[in-house]
Amino acid sequence: MEILVCVKKVPDTADAEVVLKQDGTGIKEDDLASGINEWDNYAVEEAIRIKETHGGTVTVATIGSADSEDVLRRCLAMGADNAIMIDDASFKGADPYGIARGLCGVAGKGSYDLVLAGAQAGDDGYAMVGPVLAGYLGWPHATLVTSILLEGKTVTVTRELEGGLEEMLRIELPAVLTIQTGINEPRYVSIMGIRKVRAKEIPVLDPAAIGLAPGEIGANANRIKRTGLAVPPAGKEAEMIKGTPAEIARKILDIVKERGGVA
Amino acid sequence: MAKVFVIVEHRQGVMRDATFELISLARELQSRSGLEPAAVVIGHGVRTFADTLSKYLPRTIVVESETLADFRYETYAAVLKDILERETPLVTLCPQSAFGMELLPRLSVESARPCATDCIKVEMEGAGLSVVRSIYNGKIHSRSTFAPSGGYLVTVRSGSYAPAAEAGSAGTIDDCPCPPFKAPFKTEFLGYREAAAGAVDISQSPFLVSIGRGIKDAENVPKAQELADRLGAVLACSRPVVDKKWLGKERQVGTSGRTVKPKVYIALGISGAFQHLAGIKGSGVFIAVNRDAKAPIFSAADYGVVEDMFKIIDALKEQIGS
Ligand SMILES: Cc1cc2nc3c(=O)[nH]c(=O)nc-3n(C[C@H](O)[C@H](O)[C@H](O)COP(=O)(O)OP(=O)(O)OC[C@H]3O[C@@H](n4cnc5c(N)ncnc54)[C@H](O)[C@@H]3O)c2cc1C
Ligand SMILES: Nc1ncnc2c1ncn2[C@@H]1O[C@H](COP(=O)(O)O)[C@@H](O)[C@H]1O
Numbered sequence: 001m002e003i004l005v006c007v008k009k010v011p012d013t014a015d016a017e018v019v020l021k022q023d024g025t026g027i028k029e030d031d032l033a034s035g036i037n038e039w040d041n042y043a044v045e046e047a048i049r050i051k052e053t054h055g056g057t058v059t060v061a062t063i064g065s066a067d068s069e070d071v072l073r074r075c076l077a078m079g080a081d082n083a084i085m086i087d088d089a090s091f092k093g094a095d096p097y098g099i100a101r102g103l104c105g106v107a108g109k110g111s112y113d114l115v116l117a118g119a120q121a122g123d124d125g126y127a128m129v130g131p132v133l134a135g136y137l138g139w140p141h142a143t144l145v146t147s148i149l150l151e152g153k154t155v156t157v158t159r160e161l162e163g164g165l166e167e168m169l170r171i172e173l174p175a176v177l178t179i180q181t182g183i184n185e186p187r188y189v190s191i192m193g194i195r196k197v198r199a200k201e202i203p204v205l206d207p208a209a210i211g212l213a214p215g216e217i218g219a220n221a222n223r224i225k226r227t228g229l230a231v232p233p234a235g236k237e238a239e240m241i242k243g244t245p246a247e248i249a250r251k252i253l254d255i256v257k258e259r260g261g262v263a
Numbered sequence: 264m265a266k267v268f269v270i271v272e273h274r275q276g277v278m279r280d281a282t283f284e285l286i287s288l289a290r291e292l293q294s295r296s297g298l299e300p301a302a303v304v305i306g307h308g309v310r311t312f313a314d315t316l317s318k319y320l321p322r323t324i325v326v327e328s329e330t331l332a333d334f335r336y337e338t339y340a341a342v343l344k345d346i347l348e349r350e351t352p353l354v355t356l357c358p359q360s361a362f363g364m365e366l367l368p369r370l371s372v373e374s375a376r377p378c379a380t381d382c383i384k385v386e387m388e389g390a391g392l393s394v395v396r397s398i399y400n401g402k403i404h405s406r407s408t409f410a411p412s413g414g415y416l417v418t419v420r421s422g423s424y425a426p427a428a429e430a431g432s433a434g435t436i437d438d439c440p441c442p443p444f445k446a447p448f449k450t451e452f453l454g455y456r457e458a459a460a461g462a463v464d465i466s467q468s469p470f471l472v473s474i475g476r477g478i479k480d481a482e483n484v485p486k487a488q489e490l491a492d493r494l495g496a497v498l499a500c501s502r503p504v505v506d507k508k509w510l511g512k513e514r515q516v517g518t519s520g521r522t523v524k525p526k527v528y529i530a531l532g533i534s535g536a537f538q539h540l541a542g543i544k545g546s547g548v549f550i551a552v553n554r555d556a557k558a559p560i561f562s563a564a565d566y567g568v569v570e571d572m573f574k575i576i577d578a579l580k581e582q583i584g585s
Contacts, residue, residue: 011399013399013400013402014400014476014534014555015477015534015554015555016555017555017557018399018400018402018403018557020403027399027403096368097377119364122400123398123399124396124398124399124405125381125398126380126381127359127364127368127380127381128368128371128378128380130368131336131364131365131368131369131372132368132369132371132372134369135368135369135371135372135373136372139449140337140449140450141336141365141369142365142450143361143364143365144361144364144365156453158456159361159365160361160519161274161361161362161455161519162279162360162361162518162519163458163518163519163520163521163522164457164458164512164519164520164521165274165455165456165457165458166455166456166458167452167453167454167455167456168452168453168454168455168456169335169450169451169452169453170450170451170453171449171450171451172449172450175449181502181503181506182502182505182506185507185508222410223377223409223410223412224377224379224407224409224410225407225408225409225410226405226406226407227393227406227407227408228405228406229403229404229405229406230403230404230405230406231402231403231404232397232401232402232403232404232559232562233404235562236562237561237562237567238551238561238562238563238564238565238566238567239565239566239567240561240566240567240568240569241566241567241568244578245570245574245575245577245578246578246581246582248568248570248575248578249575249578249579249581249582250582252529252550252566252568252575252579253579253582253583255548255550255566256470256494256527256529256548256550259527259547259548260469260470260526260527260547260548
């Protein structure tokens with residue numbers, strides 16, 4: 001099994017202050033911690049598990065700046081065999097179609113049986129790159145995959161639906177699958193492990209090397225045109241309870257008693 | 264006149280609620296921008312859906328075929344591509360759900376129409392379409408338009424529009440033939456798998472204490488369990504807690520977990536993603552504790568506390584006594 005896993009480095013914004021750049025084109029990322037997209041971490045783990053059971057190789061690829069190298073090294077430390085970096089200068093501001101075009105070029109340079117992506121990216125979360133890439137490749141796809149069973153030239157997968165329900169599908173290979181969180185328990189990566197792959201060469205490819213014509217990607221080629229970012233308008237806001245933890249706790253218990261009648 | 268289509272989502276013989284939210288949006292695009300709305304329902308045994316839908320929208324398009332009995336993007340995208348090419352709707356709406364996420368991006372490639380996913384607002388801006396998406400954990404709204412196209416595809420986040428009521432007049436129903444498929448298919452539907460019933464049924468509890476990623480470590484979970492016990496509440500959680508196997512799937516609140524309606528819901532260290540909030544709609548009192556004052560959960564909660572959840576857990580335990 002030759003497996004390609006698409007990974008993206010994303011800023012962690014759940015537990016941090018998000019500030020818009022002055023010109024409103026993006027957010028200030030300098031002060032934000034960042035790392036591998038949560039969904040992609042599960043995808044890399046799943047690829048490595050398939051390799052461990054069935055043999056083959058795992059290649060991870062990202063379209064990103066030099067700053068994304070640590071994410072690729074982390075994947076190598078987890079057990080990926082190869083990493084590819086596509087220099088993102090000409091991809092700046094590319095929409096999911098542009099990213100999928102680039103990844104399609106990467107997939108075309110190998111002979112992969114399976115391409116894994118995250119179900120969505122935690123930053124701008126389109127949940128599009130996987131199925132669009134499959135469309136460009138002319139391969140079948142399944143999104144939100146929660147288990148993968150390899151059987152010869154097919155995979156049997158479960159897809160997560162709503163309310164705890166899942167569906168089972170059989171899919172012909174080669175295929176693109178997008179991975180949902182919780183599919184496995186990603187292994188721990190030690191600093192020692194990362195040191196071991198420090199010297200591993202990571203080729204950096206430019207768009208021409210993956211068969212893209214100039215102008216085929218980048219902000220001008222976008223089909224989704226971002227026109228502005230803004231802090232959400234204030235809507236209904238919760239009534240804030242203030243004070244020392246003890247005072248807050250007393251008020252919470254009062255509310256629970258009066259409004260809920262359950263304590 | 265330009266048209267707006269709503270792709271109807273149904274599963275196991277039931278139309279899903281999100282469809283009716285999109286009907287509201289389609290009506291809004293009709294009243295504000297003059298788009299002509301229609302529902303598109305495809306599948307097997309869907310004629311009864313069409314009867315219902317005709318009470319909501321002036322037109323319903325039906326494609327009925329045994330091949331469409333179970334949803335697969337392959338067959339659905341082929342039928343929809345055919346409809347889009349014949350009818351040329353300017354806007355086609357679908358829920359951002361396991362159904363929409365599987366179908367619309369692929370339909371976008373097959374039908375050569377651009378798609379924007381997970382939108383919370385959709386409106387016409389002149390001859391073009393403008394959408395708003397909520398990104399970076401709900402902390403930023405991004406507005407986008409599209410490169411000019413004959414038609415635009417949009418998936419819409421659940422809860423962005425209120426569900427529509429019946430219109431009171433009967434619409435027309437157009438039965439359309441199913442186009443021939445390019446078999447053999449590369450995907451095959453094998454069946455559904457229900458979630459195993461767990462040890463607790465959180466949907467039956469009037470009082471839930473719910474923990475999120477803010478719990479940080481497996482070894483902190485007992486602290487929350489103990490608080491729930493002392494309060495006489497049941498412990499629930501957000502998805503990451505289940506993904507990490509710190510609690511069982513049966514305790515997960517949200518679109519892919521359980522829908523709950525307790526009298527009291529206390530969320531500790533949960534950011535307020537829409538998939539989580541969709542699971543507690545219609546609950547009684549909703550109290551959120553989060554150390555980030557900008558967490559989106561505070562626009563959904565009735566009461567908010569900006570504080571370290573562990574301090575509040577300890578203080579609550581102290582107040583209750585043992
Ligand atoms: C198809 C799909 C289905 C999904 N279904 C569900 C679902 O059913 N249910 C669900 O919950 N999610 C679901 N999700 C995931 C959802 O998008 C979010 O990723 C998830 O809800 C985030 O969980 P969280 O709020 O616990 O974590 P985070 O978003 O990481 O937030 C953690 C919060 O804790 C706060 N915090 C951290 N430490 C402390 C502390 N010491 N004290 C106080 N606050 C603290 C932080 O400020 C932050 O706001 C789904 C996603 C997808 C793509
Ligand atoms: N710049 C990128 N480089 C490599 N893979 C990416 C990139 N952007 C997105 N992906 C992949 O596509 C998935 C879904 O992203 P999105 O469609 O943006 O939500 C991610 O989880 C990654 O697997």
